[in-house]
Amino acid sequence: MGEVETVAAVTRETDRYQEAFARFEPGAAGNGQAWLRSLRRAGIARFGELGFPTTHDEDWRFTSVEPIAKTTFAPARDVRAGVAPRALAPFTFPGPPCTRLVFVNGRYAPALSSLRPLPGGVKAVSLAQALSAEGDLLEPHLARYAEYQQDAFTALNTAFMEDGAFVLIPRGAVLDEPIHFLYVATEAGAPTITHPRNLIVAGDDSQATVVEDYVSLTEEVSFSNAVTELVVGQNGVLSHYLIERESAQAFNVSTLRIQQGRSSNVASHSVLVGGALVRNNIHPVLAGEGGECLINGLFMGTGRQHMDNYMKVEHAAPHCDSRQFYQGILDGQSRGVFHGRIIVHKDAQKTDAKQTNRNLLLSEEAQIDTKPQLEIYADDVKCTHGATIGQIDEGAIFYLRSRGIAAESARALLLFAFAGESLQRMKVAPIRKHLEALVTAWLPQGKLLEDVR
C-alpha cells in the first residue's frame, strides 16, 4: 500500500515539471535547433522516468530531497532591474577587477556584469546568447558529459537549460584574471527554481580560472539546480572554484562534470557555507593519459543546514593522479555527508588516487556520514582513502591558553587552522583571501581573529 502511494506521489511531483516544460519549451532560447530540442526533451523524459531520488537510492542514502520535491516552485521572473550594482559589492574579490557574468534569478544581467578584455579568441558570454547565435559551437559539447540519463537533477537541468555561462578558451590561450559567474537569488514573491547551466571548453595548452558563485539577496525559498561541464584539452590547466553562500532558505544542487584530456591538470575547489539543503556533486573523468586532478573542499554547516558532498572520480586512462581533500566543520544541528567514490577502469593502470575526508563536530547534535567507495578494475594501481571525525583538540586549546590566548580566540584559531588546510590549497590569491574572510566571518568567534591576524 505504502509503495503504491509513494509512486503516486512521485508521479505528481514530476507532473508539475512536465507541465512547466510544456510552457517553457516553445519560447526557450535556441529551440529552433533540433539537436537542442531533442536534448531538452530527452532531459524531461528521463526526469519523468527517474523521478526525485529517495534515500533508498544508494547515492542518496544520507540526503532526503523531500523538501525540494514537496515545494512548488515558480519559474524565475525577470527581476534583474531590481538589483543595484552596489548590492553585489560584498561578493567581489579584492585586487584587480575580473570578468564577471552576473545572473539574477538565473538570467544573465548585462547591466550588472563586467566584461574585461580577454586574450584573442576567448569567449565568456551568456549561454542563452550563445544558444541563439552560435549553437554550432555548443553542440559538440553541451550535455555530452553530464549524465542526465543517470541523475534526475541533471536530467531536470538539461530539460530546462537555457541560461548560464559559456566560456570558450582556444588552444594556447592563458587567462591571467579569473572569470567569475555570480548567481544571485533575489526577491521574486514565490519560491523560485533556476537551472544554471555552464559550459567551459578549454583548448589544449590553455590556462584559466573560473569561479561559480551562488549568493542570496533574499531570505525567500529558492532552488538552484546547476550543472557545469568543464572540458579540458591536452595540457590544459584549469581551476574551478565553487562557492555556495546562499541564504539558509536555499536549496542548491550542483553538479560539476569535468572531462580531462591527456596531461591536463584540473583543480576543483569548493567552499560551502550557505544553503538549507546542499548537494555538491563533483565528477571528474580522467580520460587522457597523465592527467592530474585535485578535488579540494571545505563545508561548514550550522543551524539545521544539510550539506552533502558526492565525489565520483573516474580514472579512465593510465598514469593519472587524483587527490581528494574534503574537510567539514559542523555546528548546531547541521548534518554533513561525504561520499567519495573512486572508479578505476580496466585500462587505467598506474592510477594513483588518494582521498582524505576530515571532519570536526562542534556540537553534540551535529552529524557527519562519511563513506569511501572504491571500485577498481585495473590491477596495478595505488588507491588510498581515509576519514576522520573528531572534536576540537582540548590539548591544543590548553596549550594556546597557557600562552595567554583567550579561550574563545584559541578555539577560533584552531578552527581557522583546520579550515586553512583547505584554503591553502587554493592558489589564486585574491580568491583565497576573499574566501578566508568568508570563512572567518562564519566562525563563531571569527572576529577575534582579526585582532591577532
Added chain:
Amino acid sequence: MMLEIRNLHAKVGNQEILKGVNLKVNAGEVHSIMGPNGSGKSTLAQVLAGRETYEVTEGEVIYEGKNLLEMAPEERAVEGVFMAFQYPVEIPGVGNTYFLRAALNAIRKARGLEELDAMDFLPLVKEKMKLLEVDDRLLTRSVNEGFSGGEKKRNEIFQMAVLEPKLCIMDETDSGLDIDALRIVAKGVNALRSPQRAIIVVTHYQRLLTYIIPDHVLVLVDGRIVKSGGKELALELESKGYGWVEDEARAAAAGRG
C-alpha cells in the same frame, strides 16, 4: 613572596595525586622539584598552569598576592606564569610566528603596553632565536608540527625567552634531550635568571641541574614534598637513587598514621 602553595591536594578522576604540597618561592630563586616517576611532579606543574584535567580538592596557591587557582590559564599567562610543557602540542595550520606574536601581544596588552606589529616583533624574535640557536625555518612552520622531540623542547624555552614570564615552570624539559640541546636549553634558562624572576625546574634527573644550578632542591614522593635541601641533594639523589627518600617517606607516613 612570589608564590606560595599551601596544603595543595589534587586528583584526576578518583585518583588523588597531590596530597598536601607546601612550597614557597621567592623572586630570584631557582627551585628544583625532583622525584620518582608517578610522584606528582608533572601534576603540580600542570595545576599551576591551570590544566582543567586536574581537580584541586584542597589547599590554595597564592601568586603575587592573588588566588592563582581562580584564574583561567590565559589569565595566569598574562600575569606572568609560564609552563614549558613536557609534551608540547602540535598545532597544524597555526604558524609559529603568528602564534608567538599573538601570545606576546596578549601579555603586553594585559600589562598596558602597546601591541607589537610584525615589523617590531621580528627583531625581538631574531635575538631570542640566536640565544637558543633556533633555526630560521622554525618561524615559518606550524607550531611544533613535525618538530623532533628536542626541537619541541627548545621551542618551549624559546617561547619562554620571548614572553619573559615572571614565574617559569619547566616540566621535565630535560627528558629526551641530548647533551648539546641540554646545554642550549640551560643557556636560555640561565639568561632568564634575574632577581625579578623565579624558576621551578621539574625533573627526574640531576643532569640539567649541572647547568642550571638551583637554590633549593625539593623531593616529591607520593604527592608530598618529603625532603628539601641545596644543590648537593640533587647529586645525592643522582648517586643513590630515589629508594632511600621513598623509604624515609614511608616511615614518616607510618609515624603519622
